[in-house]
Amino acid sequence: MLTDDWDWDIQDRVITDIDEWKRRYPIVQECSVSDDGERIAAIVETAPQKATVCINGNPWETEYEKIWSLKFSPDSRAVCSVLRNYEWTLAVDNVLWTEPYDFVWNITISPDGKNMAATVKKENAHTVAQNGRTWGISFPEARDLAMSPDGKRVATRVKTKRLASLDIFGFAENILTVAADEKAWDRNFLSIWGIAFSFDSSRVAAGVRLDKTVFTIAVDGNTWDATFAGIWEPLFHPRTHDVAAPVKTPRGWTLAMNGKTVWERCFTQVWHQRYSTDGEKITAVIAPGFGKWTVAVDGSPWTRTFSDAVLYPAFSPDHQRVAALVKEKNRWTVAVDGTPWPVDFDMIWEAVFSPDSSHIAVKAERNGLYMIVLDGKPDTHAYEALWNPIFSPDGEKLLIRCIENGKYCRKVVKVNDIA
Amino acid sequence: MIKVERRPVSDPGIDENAKKLTPEQIEGVIRHVLEKESAGRLRTFVETCIHCGLCSDACHYYLAYKRDPSYSPVAKVRLTLWDMIRRKYRVDAESIKMYARISYAECNICKRCSMYCPFGIDIAYLMTVVRRICGLLGVVPQYLQDQGNSHMYTYSQSWVPQDDWVDTALWLEDELRMDIRNGRIPFDKEGAEVMYSPHSLEAKFKTNLLTNIAKIMNVAGVDWTMPSFDGWDSTNQAMHVGDYETMGMVERMHFEAAMRLKVKKIITSE
Numbered sequence A: 001m002l003t004d005d006w007d008w009d010i011q012d013r014v015i016t017d018i019d020e021w022k023r024r025y026p027i028v029q030e031c032s033v034s035d036d037g038e039r040i041a042a043i044v045e046t047a048p049q050k051a052t053v054c055i056n057g058n059p060w061e062t063e064y065e066k067i068w069s070l071k072f073s074p075d076s077r078a079v080c081s082v083l084r085n086y087e088w089t090l091a092v093d094n095v096l097w098t099e100p101y102d103f104v105w106n107i108t109i110s111p112d113g114k115n116m117a118a119t120v121k122k123e124n125a126h127t128v129a130q131n132g133r134t135w136g137i138s139f140p141e142a143r144d145l146a147m148s149p150d151g152k153r154v155a156t157r158v159k160t161k162r163l164a165s166l167d168i169f170g171f172a173e174n175i176l177t178v179a180a181d182e183k184a185w186d187r188n189f190l191s192i193w194g195i196a197f198s199f200d201s202s203r204v205a206a207g208v209r210l211d212k213t214v215f216t217i218a219v220d221g222n223t224w225d226a227t228f229a230g231i232w233e234p235l236f237h238p239r240t241h242d243v244a245a246p247v248k249t250p251r252g253w254t255l256a257m258n259g260k261t262v263w264e265r266c267f268t269q270v271w272h273q274r275y276s277t278d279g280e281k282i283t284a285v286i287a288p289g290f291g292k293w294t295v296a297v298d299g300s301p302w303t304r305t306f307s308d309a310v311l312y313p314a315f316s317p318d319h320q321r322v323a324a325l326v327k328e329k330n331r332w333t334v335a336v337d338g339t340p341w342p343v344d345f346d347m348i349w350e351a352v353f354s355p356d357s358s359h360i361a362v363k364a365e366r367n368g369l370y371m372i373v374l375d376g377k378p379d380t381h382a383y384e385a386l387w388n389p390i391f392s393p394d395g396e397k398l399l400i401r402c403i404e405n406g407k408y409c410r411k412v413v414k415v416n417d418i419a
Numbered sequence B: 001m002i003k004v005e006r007r008p009v010s011d012p013g014i015d016e017n018a019k020k021l022t023p024e025q026i027e028g029v030i031r032h033v034l035e036k037e038s039a040g041r042l043r044t045f046v047e048t049c050i051h052c053g054l055c056s057d058a059c060h061y062y063l064a065y066k067r068d069p070s071y072s073p074v075a076k077v078r079l080t081l082w083d084m085i086r087r088k089y090r091v092d093a094e095s096i097k098m099y100a101r102i103s104y105a106e107c108n109i110c111k112r113c114s115m116y117c118p119f120g121i122d123i124a125y126l127m128t129v130v131r132r133i134c135g136l137l138g139v140v141p142q143y144l145q146d147q148g149n150s151h152m153y154t155y156s157q158s159w160v161p162q163d164d165w166v167d168t169a170l171w172l173e174d175e176l177r178m179d180i181r182n183g184r185i186p187f188d189k190e191g192a193e194v195m196y197s198p199h200s201l202e203a204k205f206k207t208n209l210l211t212n213i214a215k216i217m218n219v220a221g222v223d224w225t226m227p228s229f230d231g232w233d234s235t236n237q238a239m240h241v242g243d244y245e246t247m248g249m250v251e252r253m254h255f256e257a258a259m260r261l262k263v264k265k266i267i268t269s270e
């Protein structure tokens, strides 16, 4: 999250010398970088059972026995799980949550950085802690954590009953559901996955299995009337409470909304649906046949297909273009509106649109070096490490967060100067 | 007629669940699997086999049971699929128990027999069709069904909680460092070359195996990682249950974990 006063006029700034960290500490783990590019952090270990977080070359004052899951919040605070005196808790810029736990995982942060939550283990049970406050209810087990867009609500997949080992009959009575706001849904299911919140944070949906071949979507615990032979993760419309999910019908996979199929065509596979921000269009990864992957927009597939994989189609901000990562013959590139870029890479990261939708930038890797690729043209400059590029609000500049010659830099380059 | 002699074995997953079956349910599931789900090759295989028995010596069950013909690959098909087809899918719960015993416990889907068959008949595939029928009817050995249930919730086969998985590896890293100075078991390293995907047991009862792999990775200088999130377990017992719905979900989780971590290879263990 870049603040409004973030200075796009400073071109290059070396923030810290990572090679120097490596001389200072026996172990420097993987680096994380803040969204604004100003901070870089890594878990560093000075001796056995002595770990801390180093940010821009400055270690935290406290040492912990163990640290894991380090990341930056969107407002650039370093967040991780820390172990001290055999108790885990969450640390935010080295300020600890007051309660200790047996473990802390699934650290989840709201888009504005103000709300944080995690699944936690305490007294041999699982529960959730939100902003340092533990839920007043616990479960034999909790897995995954989803947070509402406003950051106020979280939901997790829970087991409501502790079963003896090999108790297949107990499992058949349905012991799985969603817990949100310190309460499990009233109804349990054979299986449950893919928790999603509505745009206004008021509703929670998940995919559920009612019986061996009977699947549907549950919203706040209430299932759709229609059932299907298979279903993938639900997604709420960005402006309404409509829920879209890929469903398996006798004709194949297609897209359904609120229990009714909305695309005419069926495919061998449909998943990873995504709405345009105005909610007028929906795209998804589809397979028109085995070993053939592509993207469909409102049910119409691109003509070009890809043999290996297609990932995460996304609309441009003006909703007119769709970009996806595509893999063919073990090489990755970006395809825009069905046309792949004429270059390929060993690996590629999520495509980023400029605010005016005219440019697409990605991080890509070739032969162990990383580069920015803009509209299909690889930058001549390659880096030892690179994070996803960020466009300036006017779309004319790119923030590049990179490591070169062992030093972490944040650079601002003009889009016109690339390639 | 093949003479079938078997010592009685009780398994609650098979015996108790078979008691709940109705004739309509049995007929409906067999019809669904054989007529709606199974590929055209099913009928071709069933109709092409000339019962020559050339495939028998490939089967370790047949050899282990002193060449008892009822353990030969072709007998397994005769005693299951042919039986259902011949009786127009109207078979009783006792037959389903027999099919479950043969398909789950007397064939391990190794496909050796199909290497010997002059027509390339895939007996292992036919046994998976029988397992699918038994799986949909819920007549599955208890231990296997439990692993399938675990996959439904955890995507791993042995009910490993998410915290245990990470916590275990963090402590194994300490053990690793007794042998390898500054050794690491790196989680969620985006862009690593390799995602190591262990067998579920490496996170539970056989953790020394995971330490061994970590030693190899560290000494060989492999740029490796493992997901801290679901999708790390390389096994898929739902496939063996005949629960293809869960099987698909587990495989998807597995490959999507690798794609999320931006690795180029998955290395699995067995």
Ligand code: SF4
Pocket (backbone or CB within 6 Å): B058, B059, B060, B061, B072, B073, B076, B106, B107, B108, B109, B110, B111, B112, B113, B114, B123, B124, B127
């Ligand atoms: S696939 Fe089954 S029948 Fe064939 S050899 Fe293997 S165990 Fe025997």
Ligand code: SF4
Pocket (backbone or CB within 6 Å): B048, B049, B050, B051, B052, B053, B054, B055, B056, B073, B074, B116, B117, B118, B119, B120, B121, B123
């Ligand atoms: S499966 Fe093939 S080898 Fe075996 S009996 Fe039938 S035809 Fe012969």
